[in-house]
Amino acid sequence: MGAFVAPLAVHLGLPLPYLLGPLIASGTIAILRPQILPTGYAFPQRIRIVFIGLIGLMIGAQITPELFSDPTALALRATALAAFVALAQLGNAYIFQRLGGYDRATAFCAGAPGGLFESIALGEESGADPARLMLQQFLRVIFVVSALPVALSLWLGAPVGSSAGLSFARETTDWVALPGIGITLGLGIVAGHLLRLPARQLTGPLLLAAAVTLSGLLVIELxxxxxxxAQIIIGTALGLRFTGLDRKLLLKATWLSFLSVTLMMALAGGxxxxxxxxxxxxFDVVLISFAPGGLTEMALIALSLEANPAFVTLHHIIRILLTVAGLGVLSRRWRREKL
Structure with missing residues (x-):
C-alpha cells in the first residue's frame, strides 16, 4: 500500500512524501477501517528496525570534518540548542500534561522537540501511551515541515524542500557499495544494543556512520x-499503530500540537x-536550523535557499542527540521509580 501512496504524495508536493504519505494512508485505515486489517496484526519489528537503522546511516553520513571548522561558534550554538531543547521540552510537557491531561511519560516524550523515531522508541521503553505519543510526534512533523516550506516558498516565490526535487541520497549507487552499507548497518544496530544507547536502532548506526565517515574508512552513499x-516501511509501520484511535483524541491532539509547535517556533525565532x-x-537559515521539523526536510530547505546544508544538518543532529540524551536520562529515572 505504501509503495502506491508514496508517488501520489510526491505528486501532491507533500513534505517528506515517502514517509508521511504511507503514514497518513495506513494511519487513516487504522483509525477509520481497522476491521479490514488481520486480527492482531502487528508490523514485523525486525524489518522496521533494519529500515530505521538505514535512516540513521543517512543522517550519520552527513557529519563531515568541515562542520567543526569553527569550534567556538559551534560551542555557542550547541549551548543555545541545549537551552532551546530544555525550554521547548518543559513548555511542551506543561501543554501535554496540564492542558492535555497526559501522564508524565507520555507528556514528556510527546513534547520532545525532535527525533520522531527516537522519542517514540524511548516512549515505548518508558511506558508512555503509544497512540498519543505517536500522534503528537506525527502532528509535530506535519505542522513544521508543511507550514515552514509553504511559508518560505511564498516568501521567496519558489518551491523549497522535497517539493523542489532535492535529496541527500544518490540517484544511483554502485552495487559494490551496498555490502559496506550493510556491514555498517549491522554493526551499528548491534553496537547500539550492546551499548544500550537510547533509540539504539537509530543512534547506533548513526554514530557508527559518523565515525567511519570522519575517519575516512568508508564513504556511505545510500x-x-x-x-x-526505508521511509515507506517506517511510515507504514507507524501508521498501523494508530489502530483503534478515537477520533475525539485526534481533534484534541491537533489542538495541543498547534499550541506546542507555536511555542517551539517562537523559541526558534528568538x-x-x-x-x-x-x-x-x-535569519531564515538559522531559523531552519532550530525549527523542530524533520532533519532531512530542513536540510533540503536549506539547499533551496542556497545555504550550507551541512550547517543546518549539524544543528539538527545536535538537537536530536540532546533531545535523546535528555529523554534517556528521564526514561532511566522513571524505570527506577517503578522498581
Missing part, C-alpha cells in the same frame, strides 16, 4: 531507492535572532 523504501551576530548566515 541510493535514493533504498532511502525511499534563538535565531540572538545568534545572528555569530556568523554570516541570514
Amino acid at each position: 541510493p535514493q531507492w533504498l532511502v525511499n523504501a 534563538f535565531a535572532a540572538l545568534l545572528l551576530p555569530l556568523g554570516d548566515e541570514p
Whole structure:
C-alpha cells in the first residue's frame, strides 16, 4: 500500500512524501477501517528496525570534518540548542500534561522537540501511551515541515524542500557499495544494543556512520531507492499503530500540537535572532536550523535557499542527540521509580 501512496504524495508536493504519505494512508485505515486489517496484526519489528537503522546511516553520513571548522561558534550554538531543547521540552510537557491531561511519560516524550523515531522508541521503553505519543510526534512533523516550506516558498516565490526535487541520497549507487552499507548497518544496530544507547536502532548506526565517515574508512552513499523504501516501511509501520484511535483524541491532539509547535517556533525565532551576530548566515537559515521539523526536510530547505546544508544538518543532529540524551536520562529515572 505504501509503495502506491508514496508517488501520489510526491505528486501532491507533500513534505517528506515517502514517509508521511504511507503514514497518513495506513494511519487513516487504522483509525477509520481497522476491521479490514488481520486480527492482531502487528508490523514485523525486525524489518522496521533494519529500515530505521538505514535512516540513521543517512543522517550519520552527513557529519563531515568541515562542520567543526569553527569550534567556538559551534560551542555557542550547541549551548543555545541545549537551552532551546530544555525550554521547548518543559513548555511542551506543561501543554501535554496540564492542558492535555497526559501522564508524565507520555507528556514528556510527546513534547520532545525532535527525533520522531527516537522519542517514540524511548516512549515505548518508558511506558508512555503509544497512540498519543505517536500522534503528537506525527502532528509535530506535519505542522513544521508543511507550514515552514509553504511559508518560505511564498516568501521567496519558489518551491523549497522535497517539493523542489532535492535529496541527500544518490540517484544511483554502485552495487559494490551496498555490502559496506550493510556491514555498517549491522554493526551499528548491534553496537547500539550492546551499548544500550537510547533509540539504539537509530543512534547506533548513526554514530557508527559518523565515525567511519570522519575517519575516512568508508564513504556511505545510500541510493535514493533504498532511502525511499526505508521511509515507506517506517511510515507504514507507524501508521498501523494508530489502530483503534478515537477520533475525539485526534481533534484534541491537533489542538495541543498547534499550541506546542507555536511555542517551539517562537523559541526558534528568538534563538535565531540572538545568534545572528555569530556568523554570516541570514535569519531564515538559522531559523531552519532550530525549527523542530524533520532533519532531512530542513536540510533540503536549506539547499533551496542556497545555504550550507551541512550547517543546518549539524544543528539538527545536535538537537536530536540532546533531545535523546535528555529523554534517556528521564526514561532511566522513571524505570527506577517503578522498581
